[in-house]
Amino acid sequence: MSDSTSHNGSAPRPPQVDWQRHLRAAGTPAALPEIRQCVVDAAESCGFDMEDVIKLEMAVGEACTNIIEHAYSTQPIKYDIDLQLMRYSNRLEVVIQDYSSINFAVSDTQTYDGIDDWISTGRRRGLGIYIIQSFVDKVEHRFVCGQGNELRLTKYIS
Numbered sequence: 001m002s003d004s005t006s007h008n009g010s011a012p013r014p015p016q017v018d019w020q021r022h023l024r025a026a027g028t029p030a031a032l033p034e035i036r037q038c039v040v041d042a043a044e045s046c047g048f049d050m051e052d053v054i055k056l057e058m059a060v061g062e063a064c065t066n067i068i069e070h071a072y073s074t075q076p077i078k079y080d081i082d083l084q085l086m087r088y089s090n091r092l093e094v095v096i097q098d099y100s101s102i103n104f105a106v107s108d109t110q111t112y113d114g115i116d117d118w119i120s121t122g123r124r125r126g127l128g129i130y131i132i133q134s135f136v137d138k139v140e141h142r143f144v145c146g147q148g149n150e151l152r153l154t155k156y157i158s
Contacts (some may be wrong), residue, residue: 015087015088015089016052016088016089017032017082017086018087019039019086019087019089019090020084020085020086020090021042021083021084021085022037022082022083022084022085023035023071023082023083023085024080024081024082024083025064025080025081025083025090026078026079026080026081027067027068027071027072027078027079027080027098027099028068028069028078029065029068030063031064031081032064032065032066032068035054035060035061035064035083036057036061037058038083038085039056039057039060039061039083039085039094040053040056040057042085042087042092042094042110043056043092045089046092046157047157047158048155050124054154055093055135055136056092056135056136056153056155058131058135059153060083060096060153062096062119062128062131062132063096063132063151063153064081064096065109065127065128066079066104066128067081067096067098067100067104067149068120070102070104071098071104071149072098072100073100074155076119079098079099079100080099081096081097081098082095082096082097083095083096083097085106085107090156090157091154091155091156091157092154092155092157093148093152093154094152094153094154094155095151095152095153096150096151096152097149097150098148098149099147099148100148101146101148102149103143103149104141104143104149106153109147132153136153136154136155137154137155137156138150138152138153138154139151139152139153139154140152140154
C-alpha cells in the first residue's frame, strides 16, 4: 500500500481545517496594519505564545511589504493581496496571494546564514527572506503564470 492511499484503498482524507479566515487588502502600505492585525488575531486564537505571534506578524508583514515594494510598484494597476489563514490541529497556515506577473521565487533569492553574515555585506536592506524563513517553520512558493505568486507560511503549534 502506498502512502497516497488509505487502508481501504481510497485516497487519504485531507487534514481537517478547524477554521479559516480570509482577508483581501489593497496592495498598498496603508493596508499593512490591517494585514498584521489579522495575523496577530489568528495567531493568538491558536494559542501561540507572544514571541511566535510576533514572529508570524513580522514574517507575513515582510512578505506583504515585499509584494508592495517589488511586485506592485511597477504595475500600472494597484492590485490586492489576498490572505487565507487556516488553523489545523497542529499548525497555522497563512497563504499570501499576489497578482503580479513576476515570479518571485523564494528559493532564488539570496539569503544569509545570520545577522552577522548580513552585516558583513554592508547592506541596509535585503533581510526580508531571511526574516520570513527564520520566523516560520515552513515556506512554500508557487507561481502560476497569469495568476501570480502564492506564498504559504506554516507555523506549528507546540
